Amino acid sequence: MMRVLSNLTKVAFLLPLIWACGPIDEPPIIPQVPATIASAPSSITLTGEDEDEVVVFTVNPADFGTPMEVTYIIQMDRPGNNFANAADLGSSTSTTVEIKAAEINRRAVSRGILGGETGPMEFRVRAVPSRTLSALVGAAVTINVTTFADAVALRNLFLVGEATARGWNNNDNNPPLFRDPENTDLYVYSGFFNAGGFKVLEVLGAWQPQYGTNDGTSIAVNTGNGSDPDVFNVPAAGYYTFTFDLSTETFSLVPIDNVPATFGTVGIIGSATANGWDASTAMNQLTFDRHIYYINATLSDGEMKFRADNDWAVNWGANTAISGRGTQDGPNIPVEAGTYKIWFNSLDGRYIKIDQ
The missing domain is CATH 2.60.40.3620 (Immunoglobulin-like)
Incomplete structure (x- = not known):
């Protein structure tokens, strides 16, 4: 009985000390300010006459609450889309970002402005910090863009x-x-x-x-x-x-009368892909129809093919870059550097690359 009372006495003694500590202070919240477009052309008219032509944007720097290097990316999408299909046009670690006119043209056409026509596009700045913090995006600015005809900018349906x-x-x-x-x-x-x-x-x-x-x-x-x-x-x-x-x-x-079996995986492989010719990069398989595959991929100048189950027993290739119909052991598909949504159909070997 005496031992129980002793322990209770110890608890009673400690309680005031615990309550005396008071509430724990919350860590201060560091305010963060996104980057915004400081200056840009009031309208952009693209002619295609000079392949080295650039469009210059300057940005108000982002503030992450502590000094660090920041990469500023100019993004573009059509108005009202909330940048769901944002195109990264160009980037810089300074507050001046130069973007190739041909890049703006290609992305604007793929977002609905036909070659030679004028339409609005929204631009914003995405600030990416060098430390492990989330990127910040600034307010959108609407600029009218006049495009030029480009053989690579094709209608997608x-x-x-x-x-x-x-x-x-x-x-x-x-x-x-x-x-x-x-x-x-x-x-x-x-x-x-x-x-x-x-x-x-x-x-x-x-x-x-x-x-x-x-x-x-x-x-x-x-x-x-x-x-x-x-x-x-x-x-x-x-x-x-x-x-x-x-x-x-x-x-x-x-x-279609005879539908072939699906594959476990289909991937892209080649010098233009992330893993080179050493390994396939797996594509996503559409649940609705498991013969349809897709992937978002940043490719470099080079070549690529599609292949099944990480093996060369079944592979598809063709000699056309943007779209085509691959055949078994066909030629390597030529690739121009860029970021694409790539779709492939294992039923008939057809593929298409869509600028992102």
């Missing part, structure tokens, strides 16, 4: 609708149609479709230009000034080849 992988969401990694490398008005998509309707979009996140059909045989389009067309109709769930030809304004949807 995307699937949307209940018959397709992303339903009616128009900006959710929607699979693209695969563009023919010679007839750039011809697109082909072989894959799985649910029963129901679908349409084709030209710009992710925008409902026009929008393609469909009103008579079941020819292509109809709303470029933004008319009425939306009706859907392309899939009669029953299954595998089909959808051929879409803007040069003749016709389409076809033909069932």
Whole structure:
């Protein structure tokens, strides 16, 4: 009994000491200020006449609350997209960022401004610290950009609708149609479709230009000034080849009778890829249709191929850079340095690279 009382006495003695410590002070919050665009052209007119032409941006420096080196990246996207498809145009560790005019042109065209036309683009600064802190992004500035015709800047088309992988969401990694490398008005998509309707979009996140059909045989389009067309109709769930030809304004949807098995993995490999020719970089496999693969990749000048299951037994190659149809043991695909969303279809070997 005496031992229990002794322990209680010790506890009673310690309690005042514990309470005397008081509340623990919170660590101070260090304010952080993002970088913003200090000066830039009021409008940007790109001509393509000088391959060394640059557009200069200056930025107000970011403040991370402590001195460190900061890399400033100028980003661009179309208005209203909240930079969901932001293009990194150029960077610098100083507050002056020079961007190649051709780079702005290429990215602006891929975001909906046709060659030779003028449209608004949003620009902002992403400040990346040298220490382990999160990057900061500044407020957007809208600048009108006039583009020039560029042979590399080609129309991309995307699937949307209940018959397709992303339903009616128009900006959710929607699979693209695969563009023919010679007839750039011809697109082909072989894959799985649910029963129901679908349409084709030209710009992710925008409902026009929008393609469909009103008579079941020819292509109809709303470029933004008319009425939306009706859907392309899939009669029953299954595998089909959808051929879409803007040069003749016709389409076809033909069932595929013999569908090959899928692969465990498909990856990119080659001197242009992160692992060189030593190892494949795995692509993501679309759950909706496991013959469709995609990856965001920064590539260097060089070559690449697609291959299955990290082995050369099944591989695809072709001699066209931006889009094409790979064949077994085909030639290495030429690559120009850049950041791309790459899509590949193991059903027919078709691929497409889309500027990011």
